[in-house]
Amino acid sequence: MHSGGHTRRMLLKGVSAGALLSALSPAAARIRMTGSARIEALIAGMSLAEKAGQLSIYSDPVRAYGAVVNPGVVTQGLTEIKARIARGEMVGLFNGVGVALGRALQKVAVEQSRTGIPLIFAADVIHGCRTIFPIPLGEAASFDLDLAERTARAAALEASALGVHWTFAPMVDVARDERWGRVAEGAGEDPWLGEMFARARVRGFQGTDLRDPTRVLACPKHFAAYGAVQGGMEYNTADISDTTLWQVHLPPFKAAFGAGALSTMASFNDIAGVPSTANHHLLTEILRDEWGFKGVVVSDYTSEQEVVAHGYAADERDAVVKSLTAGCDISMQSGLYYKHLPELVQSGQVPIAVVDRAVRRVLEVKQALGLFENPYRSLDPARQVNDIRRPETVALAREAGRKSVVLLRNEGNLLPLAKTATIALIGPAISDRADLPGPWAVFPDVASHVTIEEGFRAAMGSHGALHVARGCDYEAPIEGGIASAVAAAMACDVVVLVAGESAGMSGEAQARVDIGIPPAQLALAEAIAATGKPLVVVLRHGRALALTGAVRNAPAILASWFLGSETGHALADLVFGDAAPQGRLPVSFPQSSGQEPFYYNHRSTGRPQTSDEKDYKARYREVTNAPLYPFGHGLTYAAVVYGETMAKGPLVRDGRMIVWATVANTGNRPCHEVAQLYLHARVASVTQPVRVLRGIRHLDLAPGQVVTVSFDVTEADLAYVHQDLRSFADPGLFDVWIAPSAQGGTSATFAMTD
Incomplete structure (x- = not known):
């Protein structure tokens, strides 16, 4: 009906792009237009409400994983969400996976909405999708950039097989205060190492062609200086000098954008009193004008709404004006852009050119992903079966796990252990499959995860004997727990005590004033040490820890972070010497929590402590300025x-x-x-x-x-x-x-x- 000749005649007669879009079906418009012409035609033909929809993303209320990691997820029925998509109220959905329903929702967008613009599906794929790799901080301990690129590639393969186009990763914040829970998501305290891992992870996620349906769009976050929040408190302010901002916190972002990342997420914090989400200097003058960034900026979860609570905006409408004009293109979850932008444009408070600029950026990213030509990319039912937990992906998780573990101490060459030994395996995490993924694992296949007990039993076979005892919970004693653990220890040649944090003690909203081992586990450690049995401590954690007592004094200590799906096998590979330790600390271990923020690359003061001097030097009364274990530290099984x-x-x-x-x-x-x-x-x-x-x-x-x-x-x-x-x-x-x-x-x- 709408032939190519008919289209050309309309153009020759001077028919507007908007009229042309209306005259063509959405499918025909996509077929007959490409590149910037298609985008400009779409923008010209869209209503204000449809433009606001392209600047609004929401947690998937149907395939609802978002409630696991986000506050206040509003549940909506399938009928309602389809109606909203048909009305063009959203750019896409996040933290929902599954091909069948993803295809159904995409079909509504491309066949029922007036513009036919496809949805983009996003997710927090932080350290794996179904197969979980070590937390990013743990993987950074490998100091292995090729490994990071390969795990990001594998995560992209699984995520895209489940219908994801866009991952809110990597987190590239430089974090120097271990009290901050989100240390777990980044590469640690060093800007240079952060740059290297940022590049590697972006390359792994995106590859060389974003149209490849097995790749995902990367989103370096949180822009910027979120790792500098005062006191390590989540969502707190960051008050830093310009030289610190540029020398410490911005380089990993610039490296990620140089590697091709076409999106970034604004941070919750303010910098020198200006919230990042509404910070024109940050999002426009630096990011776009100086660095030439061409992609999109998305708010963090309701962060555009939170500029009101910051005291930077008078109300929601003011928050929209300040955030959008600053350069934040997409509103996440709050719905404020969709709610207020049409009226703000009509009243003249937001120029239509500012809205069109943001919409253009969004459409260009969708175009880069190939969504206009192939709206059902990454929504292939066969891939959902074939590309999930491939044998090579599971093998990679095991490799990544063992390369991430750091041997902190090994007095008397206690490690590796003989598989013929009689071993007591003790601690709250030894058989806890549900806790294995660690923080920020949204879609794990928990049933397939290998516990520490399972890994040890598989490695030992029938050669030795393994006695297990939980001993206590992560943060509380259990009745008879210590007595049973001591009995197990007394019956064995050597004890392996697994101690540290639960997954719920690290990650977002898990700032800690004391980064030590919880008291219940310390009491267990003291009781085990009192038996006199040789003691190996395996730490599970999402940050550097301040070790004390029997844990600190154990002759052998492994920092194992949260290792993911293959935790048991990876640890067993190292404990029994089937693999050599490789890990190096990406964060400094302090002597005490009170030393935080604590990092190796500090500036020298006018009164540095250069010996054991105590008076009138830059130091605390109780401890020296030396770390317990320095950045970069890691032993091997050889001298x-x-x-x-x-x-x-x-x-x-x-x-x-x-x-x-x-x-x-x-x-x-x-x-x-x-x-x-x-x-x-x-x-x-x-x-x-x-x-x-x-x-x-x-x-x-x-x-x-x-x-x-x-x-x-x-x-x-x-x-x-x-x-x-x-x-x-x-x-x-x-x-x-x-x-x-x-x-x-x-x-x-x-x-x-x-």
């Missing part, structure tokens, strides 16, 4: 010795210089070592950190093997943010270390000259 760092200088601006050191495995077992490059500017116009990480090398060393590891150093490695916010290096003297941690190694000195 590793670093030679002196050597530097062949000077470094000429725009040139490069080589630094090197020998690394030797002096033990009798093969090991995996992670050599780290650190730098320090002796003098700068803005005081600089005592060390900054600038490189990592993974080394597989046979017993007795000695290798020379080298790094190139360039001016970019020495650059820092000056007071005018330009980043460059000053000529002068620099210290350099090739070291096993942020506190190890011997330094060399070199000069950079113009």
Whole structure:
């Protein structure tokens, strides 16, 4: 009926794009128009209500997983949600999965809505979908960027098989206060490591072509400086200098956008009194004008509404004006954009050009995903069966789990254990399948998860004996628990005590004033230690912990984070020596909770503590400034010795210089070592950190093997943010270390000259 010739005649006669859109069926319009022409035609033909709908996303009320991780999810029936989609009231839905209903909802959008614009389906796929990988902080402990890219790829494969187009990940906030629960979602305290993992995870999610139906759109979050909330308190304010913002908190975002991320999520916090969601300087002047970002900005869950509670907007309407004009394109969950934008435009308080600009960004992202050409992409029933928990994905989860574990201590080479031993496995988490996914795992296949007890039994087979006892709950004693645990310990050669946090103690809204082991578990640990049996402590946690008592003093300690689906097998691989420990701490372990915020790359004060001096130095009365375990720390099952760092200088601006050191495995077992490059500017116009990480090398060393590891150093490695916010290096003297941690190694000195 609407032939190509008919369409061309209408254009030649000067018919408007809006009239053309009305004359064509939505399907015909999609077929006959492409690229910017299609988008401009859609914008020209949309009503204000339809435009506001393209700027509004809601938690999926039908396939309702959102209630697991979000507050105040309003349940709506299928009939109501289909009617809203048909009226064009939403850009898409989030945290709902399932192909059959996803296809049905998409069919309503493309065949019943007036514009025919497809929905976008989003989800919080933070560290896996059905198959769960280690929490991002745990995976960051691998210091393995290839691993991070591969797990993000696998997560995208499963998520897209369940109908997801857009993941609200990766979280790239630099977090320096372990009291903050969302430390679990990021890559730790170091900006450089954060940049590296941001790039890797975006590449893993998106690949090279977003139209690939097995890929998902990445959404680096939370823009910006959410990791700087005061006191580590969730949703709190961030009051930081511009140099700290630019040198610490913005680089991982810029790296993620450089890797191709086409969306970002505004953060809940304010910065210097301006909430991020309504921060024009942040969302427009920096993100778009300076960095050239072309994608969309989505609010965090109702954060555009919360600028009223911040005291930055007078009411909901004012919040919409300030958020949209600042550069926040999509309203999440509150519905405020849909509710107020039409009237705000009609009254002249919001220019229609501002609305059209945001809608254009949204449609361009949908176009980049290929949704106009293939609205049913990632909604393939066959893929929902074939691409979920593939054997290679499960194997990857096990690999990621064992590479994420950090061996903190191993006195007397207690680890690895013999499979022929009689072992007491004790702790509240040993058989708790439901807790295995850890925080922010929205869609886990819990039934398939491998508990610690199951992993140990599978590894030991019939060779040894395993006695298990829960001992206590995560935060409370249980009747007779300690007595049964002590009895199990007394009957065995060695004890493996699994202690730390439950999944519910980490993640969003789980800020802690005391980041130690809960008292009930400490009492259990003391009772076990009193038996005199050799003690291995396995920590489960979503942050660095302040260890005390018997846990701190255990001869062998493993930091295992939350390892996901293959927890039991991954831990058993390491405990019994089938794999060599690889993990390195992405966060510093303090001696006490009161030291937080605590991080290795702090600036030097005018009165630094350089020895055991106590008076009139920058330190607390009770502890030194040293960490219990430093950033980058991680042992192997062999002794590793670093030679002196050597530097062949000077470094000429725009040139490069080589630094090197020998690394030797002096033990009798093969090991995996992670050599780290650190730098320090002796003098700068803005005081600089005592060390900054600038490189990592993974080394597989046979017993007795000695290798020379080298790094190139360039001016970019020495650059820092000056007071005018330009980043460059000053000529002068620099210290350099090739070291096993942020506190190890011997330094060399070199000069950079113009």
